[in-house]
Amino acid sequence: MTATVEEPKTKRKPLITFTRGKRADPDTLARSLRALSLQLSLSTSEHSALRSVGEDFKKYDIGHKYIKASDDMFQNGITLTDALAGIETLPLISRKLIASSQTSSQLYGNIRSASNMVSDAKGVKKRIVSALIPSAFNLAMTLAFLFVAVNFIIPKMIEAFSNFHAETPATTIALLAIAGVLKWVVIAITAGSLLFALWWTAFGRRSERFRTIMDRVLIRVPFIGEILMYSAVSRLFSNLALNLRAGLSEIEALESSASGCGNDAIRAVCTKHTKVMLSEGALFKGFVDSKVFPLSARQLVLASATSHQAIELFEGYAPEYQEESRRMMDSFSKTLEPTVGAFTQIAMGVIILMVMFPIFSIYPAILNIGGM
Numbered sequence: 001m002t003a004t005v006e007e008p009k010t011k012r013k014p015l016i017t018f019t020r021g022k023r024a025d026p027d028t029l030a031r032s033l034r035a036l037s038l039q040l041s042l043s044t045s046e047h048s049a050l051r052s053v054g055e056d057f058k059k060y061d062i063g064h065k066y067i068k069a070s071d072d073m074f075q076n077g078i079t080l081t082d083a084l085a086g087i088e089t090l091p092l093i094s095r096k097l098i099a100s101s102q103t104s105s106q107l108y109g110n111i112r113s114a115s116n117m118v119s120d121a122k123g124v125k126k127r128i129v130s131a132l133i134p135s136a137f138n139l140a141m142t143l144a145f146l147f148v149a150v151n152f153i154i155p156k157m158i159e160a161f162s163n164f165h166a167e168t169p170a171t172t173i174a175l176l177a178i179a180g181v182l183k184w185v186v187i188a189i190t191a192g193s194l195l196f197a198l199w200w201t202a203f204g205r206r207s208e209r210f211r212t213i214m215d216r217v218l219i220r221v222p223f224i225g226e227i228l229m230y231s232a233v234s235r236l237f238s239n240l241a242l243n244l245r246a247g248l249s250e251i252e253a254l255e256s257s258a259s260g261c262g263n264d265a266i267r268a269v270c271t272k273h274t275k276v277m278l279s280e281g282a283l284f285k286g287f288v289d290s291k292v293f294p295l296s297a298r299q300l301v302l303a304s305a306t307s308h309q310a311i312e313l314f315e316g317y318a319p320e321y322q323e324e325s326r327r328m329m330d331s332f333s334k335t336l337e338p339t340v341g342a343f344t345q346i347a348m349g350v351i352i353l354m355v356m357f358p359i360f361s362i363y364p365a366i367l368n369i370g371g372m
Helices: 026-041 046-056 061-076 082-085 094-098 104-120 121-161 170-202 208-219 223-243 251-258 264-280 284-288 295-303 307-361 363-370
Strands: none
Touching: 026 061, 026 104, 046 061, 046 307, 061 082, 082 104, 082 295, 094 104, 094 223, 094 251, 104 223, 121 170, 121 223, 121 307, 170 264, 208 223, 208 264, 223 251, 223 264, 223 307, 251 264, 251 284, 264 284, 284 295, 284 307, 295 307
C-alpha cells in the first residue's frame, strides 16, 4: 500500500471581515506609504517609522496593521520587507514589489513606487464616473419631467379643452404616442440598470470571470474604452519596468504587474500568457499580442529584440500612454456636457410643443364663445 499526500485545503474567504478602524481606500493607502517613505528618509529606525505611521493612520485599518507589523519587527526580529509583505491590506502588486527589494535603498525606493501604483489603481474609472454624474443627473431630471408631462399635465389639459369642444391636434396625439412608447423604454432601461447595480454590488464584483468580461466590454465602448485601455497599459508598463529592474523573473514580473494594472481584461491576458510561457516556453514579449492592448504597444514591444530593450520601451511609453489617457479624459469631459445639454434642450422643446399645441387648439372655441 502506498501512502498519498493530500493537498492542503484552501481556506474560504469569510463573507464578512471585522477590522479595527475604517477600511482604508486606495488614496489613504498611498498616503500611508508616502508617509512611511518620508519617515525612512529621515534616518528613523525602521520599526519606529512603521509604528509612527501606524499611529498617524490609527483611525484606519491599515494603521493598526502597521502597528502590529512594527511590534513583530521589534519582538520577533523580522525585516521591514517581510513585515510590509505580510500586510494583506496592501494591494498584491505593491507587496510583491516591496518583497523583491534586495537592499535598503532599493526597498525605500520601491515603497515610494508602490504608493504611486496604489494611488493610480482606480483613478481613471473614478474620473469617468465623476464626469458622468452631472450629465446623468440632468438627463434624469429631464426624463422625469417628460414622464410627468406625458402622464399628468398634457392629458389633463386635453380633458379640460374637450369641454370647449376643441379638437386635439394630430401633432400632439402623435407626440403623445411616441412619448408613451419612450416612457416604457426608459422605465425598462432604468429598472434593468438598477437590478444590474444591485446584482453587481451583491455578487457580480466578487466574480473574477464576470469582472474580466465587464472590462473587455468597457474597453470596446467608444471614447471610454480607449481612456481605460491607455491608462491600464501605462500602469502595466510602469510596473513591469520596476519589477524587471528589481530583479524579478519575466514570469513573476508579468504576473505581479498585471495584478496592479487596474483592468481585469488585461490582467487575464497577461496571466494566461504566463501559463503559456511556463508550459510552452513562449517569449515574454508575446503577452501584448491581444486586442486589449493599443496597436502601437503591440508593434513596439513585439519589435523589441531583448528584455533590456523592452524595459526601456516600458519606461519610455508608460508616461506617454498616461498622458494620452488624460488628454482623452479631458476631451471626453468637454464633449459630454454639451452633448447631453443639447439632448436636454431638444427634449424640453418637445415637451413645450406638446403643451402649446393643445393651447392653440382652444382659441377657435374661445372665439366662438365670445361671439355667442
